[in-house]
Amino acid sequence: MRPAAISVPKPCTGRVGSEIVVRIFGVGEAALLAEPLLGFIASRECPGSVLLEILERVPEWARAGRVIVGGFHSPLEQQVLRSVLRRQGRAVKVLARGFGDPCAVYRPTLEEREPLAGGRMLIISAFANSVVRTTRATALARNRLVLALATDIVMPYVAAGSPLEALVAAYQLTGRQCDEH
Numbered sequence: 001m002r003p004a005a006i007s008v009p010k011p012c013t014g015r016v017g018s019e020i021v022v023r024i025f026g027v028g029e030a031a032l033l034a035e036p037l038l039g040f041i042a043s044r045e046c047p048g049s050v051l052l053e054i055l056e057r058v059p060e061w062a063r064a065g066r067v068i069v070g071g072f073h074s075p076l077e078q079q080v081l082r083s084v085l086r087r088q089g090r091a092v093k094v095l096a097r098g099f100g101d102p103c104a105v106y107r108p109t110l111e112e113r114e115p116l117a118g119g120r121m122l123i124i125s126a127f128a129n130s131v132v133r134t135t136r137a138t139a140l141a142r143n144r145l146v147l148a149l150a151t152d153i154v155m156p157y158v159a160a161g162s163p164l165e166a167l168v169a170a171y172q173l174t175g176r177q178c179d180e181h
Helices: 010-016 030-034 048-063 075-086 110-117 136-149 163-173
Strands: 025-028 037-040 067-070 090-094 121-125 152-154
Touching: 010 136, 025 030, 025 110, 030 090, 030 121, 037 136, 048 075, 067 075, 067 136, 075 090, 075 110, 090 110, 090 136, 110 121, 136 163
Parallel strands: 037 067, 037 152, 067 090, 090 121
Antiparallel strands: 025 121
């Protein structure tokens, strides 16, 4: 699959910012961005009780047809993605790096292949192809994009003192609310 420029729906453009919108490339079902997106972000370290509680909510999201958007990088986020895809749910995965060499094709993981082929998944990046590693800075930029794309947000666990906590605080200053549990 070769990454292509993605058209971001007008309602998202205002939240994301036109300078970022022109840089978004992706593979998969671009029409998913036109749906109300449920943003999902969690810190890397998360109590087991939170993991269990969130995994109990995933079937409800899948049955309701919610499109989950996230970086799916932390262990909890990865579990949520796996659970959504197993339940034939839909997801938009936002990378914290570029797709790599512009002449190369994106090689989906085993768990991404069927959802991409079935139109249930979109993988996007707003980073240049030269950005090949995820760093703290690119992860925060990716999470800002997730927050901007999302219509609703679920943040089940944000570690105290973490960079994510500062990002959430800044986000909430904009007047948007999060479901923190």
